[in-house]
Amino acid sequence: MTLNIDQGLQSKAGFRGLRVAAKIVESSLITSFHLEAADGSALPAFRPGQFLVFKIPSGDLKGYVLRNYSLSGSPDDHCHYRISVKREPSAGPGLPVGQSSNYLHDNVCVGDVLIADGPRGEFVLDDASDRPAVLFSGGVGLDANGRDAARTGQPVGPSHPCFCMPAKTARCMPCAMRSMV
Numbered sequence: 001m002t003l004n005i006d007q008g009l010q011s012k013a014g015f016r017g018l019r020v021a022a023k024i025v026e027s028s029l030i031t032s033f034h035l036e037a038a039d040g041s042a043l044p045a046f047r048p049g050q051f052l053v054f055k056i057p058s059g060d061l062k063g064y065v066l067r068n069y070s071l072s073g074s075p076d077d078h079c080h081y082r083i084s085v086k087r088e089p090s091a092g093p094g095l096p097v098g099q100s101s102n103y104l105h106d107n108v109c110v111g112d113v114l115i116a117d118g119p120r121g122e123f124v125l126d127d128a129s130d131r132p133a134v135l136f137s138g139g140v141g142l143d144a145n146g147r148d149a150a151r152t153g154q155p156v157g158p159s160h161p162c163f164c165m166p167a168k169t170a171r172c173m174p175c176a177m178r179s180m181v
């Protein structure tokens, strides 16, 4: 896989309100959120591999935690973003469940507004390269590269990539990927 390090990929727009247009249960662990600009403005374009940074409300003095979620929708959809969030369980006895992921799964509904910055991130395919690409993912591990590969069955990126995604069971995988196994 080749990287395209391009400072121009960093959004300068700052935090904005994103309204939840749809909330889709993808699997036993993963739920997707389709987001649109709360003020109706156009959404900045993104490249597969980029992510948003969310301010997730918390009960502490600061009032929020920052968490990153990759853009899992199509870069061709200029009206919506999609993120796919894996519910993070407690890591062990006496430890809390994941703060942000469980908040999103349990408390965020269609019509709610989330606060997010981005798109950010420089880990994108170099479209100009003709070198082979191998995509490895873990956990929720599905960004728009994998999504498009699943949807079209066509090669993504500069060459014919191999997409490798481990999962405990097929039920844990996002729908798009389950259809491939």
Ligand SMILES: Cc1cc2nc3c(=O)[nH]c(=O)nc-3n(C[C@H](O)[C@H](O)[C@H](O)COP(=O)(O)OP(=O)(O)OC[C@H]3O[C@@H](n4cnc5c(N)ncnc54)[C@H](O)[C@@H]3O)c2cc1C
Binding pocket: 051, 067, 068, 069, 070, 071, 083, 084, 085, 086, 087, 088, 089, 090, 091, 092, 095, 096, 097, 098, 099, 100, 101, 102, 140, 141, 142
């Ligand atoms: C660039 C990037 C992109 C990402 N994209 C995605 C994505 O598309 N989808 C996705 O689901 N995630 C993604 N993530 C991960 C995501 O940002 C969060 O880290 C994830 O959702 C967990 O956050 P949380 O607040 O739910 O869990 P946290 O509250 O951070 O907890 C995580 C774990 O830590 C344990 N823990 C809490 N306190 C302690 C303690 N004191 N000692 C030991 N363990 C403790 C908890 O039990 C839990 O198991 C991405 C991360 C990055 C960096």
